[in-house]
Amino acid sequence: MASPSKFKISCIQLAVSSDKSLNLQNAKNKILEASKNGAKLVVLPECFNSTYGVQYFDRFAECIPNGESVKTLSAAAKEANVYLIGGSIPEREEPSGKLYNTCTVYDPEGNLIAKHRKVHLFDIDIPGKITFQESATLNSGNSLTCFDTEYGKIGVGICYDIRFPEMAMIAARRGCIAMVYPGAFNLTTGPLHWELLQRARAVDNQFYVATCSPARDTSASYIAWGYSTIVDPNGQILATTDHKEDIIYADIDLEHLKTVRQSIPIYNQRRFDLYPNVAENFKE
Numbered sequence: 001m002a003s004p005s006k007f008k009i010s011c012i013q014l015a016v017s018s019d020k021s022l023n024l025q026n027a028k029n030k031i032l033e034a035s036k037n038g039a040k041l042v043v044l045p046e047c048f049n050s051t052y053g054v055q056y057f058d059r060f061a062e063c064i065p066n067g068e069s070v071k072t073l074s075a076a077a078k079e080a081n082v083y084l085i086g087g088s089i090p091e092r093e094e095p096s097g098k099l100y101n102t103c104t105v106y107d108p109e110g111n112l113i114a115k116h117r118k119v120h121l122f123d124i125d126i127p128g129k130i131t132f133q134e135s136a137t138l139n140s141g142n143s144l145t146c147f148d149t150e151y152g153k154i155g156v157g158i159c160y161d162i163r164f165p166e167m168a169m170i171a172a173r174r175g176c177i178a179m180v181y182p183g184a185f186n187l188t189t190g191p192l193h194w195e196l197l198q199r200a201r202a203v204d205n206q207f208y209v210a211t212c213s214p215a216r217d218t219s220a221s222y223i224a225w226g227y228s229t230i231v232d233p234n235g236q237i238l239a240t241t242d243h244k245e246d247i248i249y250a251d252i253d254l255e256h257l258k259t260v261r262q263s264i265p266i267y268n269q270r271r272f273d274l275y276p277n278v279a280e281n282f283k284e
């Protein structure tokens with residue numbers, strides 16, 4: 001059977017609390033709702049199962065694949081019959097005990113088909129606004145991630161990873177039709193860069209970009225921006241929301257992607273002879 005040329009993606013902007021069981025149950029209900037509304041690929045937010053913050057990662061960390069979050073997500077993907085990009089959870093690696101911010105991905109049979117450990121840790125210091133240092137407790141992942149579906153290849157990054165265009169570009173050159181980022185920007189960098197970065201990655205690479213944030217909780221120590229969004233290969237916003245709990249939907253249309261790439265053919269116009277290896281070019 002020919003691959004379908006269009007399918008629905010959905011991003012669940014989940015209200016996340018400090019009660020893990022409640023978060024997991026809420027995520028499962030919303031995954032089933034998205035599936036009933038036609039979604040074939042469902043996305044959850046960064047740190048969807050627990051409170052986001054360096055002081056919480058150790059307390060909430062789980063082993064993969066033997067933790068309760070993986071069990072719940074696998075069962076939910078199977079029951080909903082969807083591909084599921086399971087946001088991220090704090091992961092504890094055994095026996096090293098090292099912690100990671102990790103996204104797990106499931107196929108519609110509930111098999112764990114990919115795992116992405118956040119590569120670029122969120123270490124920033126904007127004086128008077130926000131200081132955050134994920135590297136105080138987390139380790140960074142060492143590989144780039146994409147997975148196959150019958151619709152096409154999908155790339156995965158987590159939040160701060162979106163600031164690094166090389167990662168998205170490699171995904172595009174590996175044939176990805178979309179890059180998906182579970183993420184939790186904040187009230188300082190959200191209004192500054194959240195939408196801009198998504199549209200930039202989409203236009204750079206002429207593919208779809210989707211982001212999925214937790215809903216905003218003003219009582220949390222880290223307040224998420226919200227505004228989960230889906231962008232098309234022209235950088236146009238197909239679906240977005242505000243800061244409250246919500247589910248957004250859009251079609252990923254492979255004919256549209258092809259048309260955009262044919263009309264402005266930058267994909268084939270790159271001068272790799274001038275920039276074969278960007279890092280090498282910095283050397284004097």
Ligand SMILES: NC(=O)CCC(=O)C(=O)O
Nearest residue numbers: 122159160184185186189
């Ligand atoms: N959780 C994160 O990685 C936040 C990234 C962020 O807010 C940014 O500005 O980048």
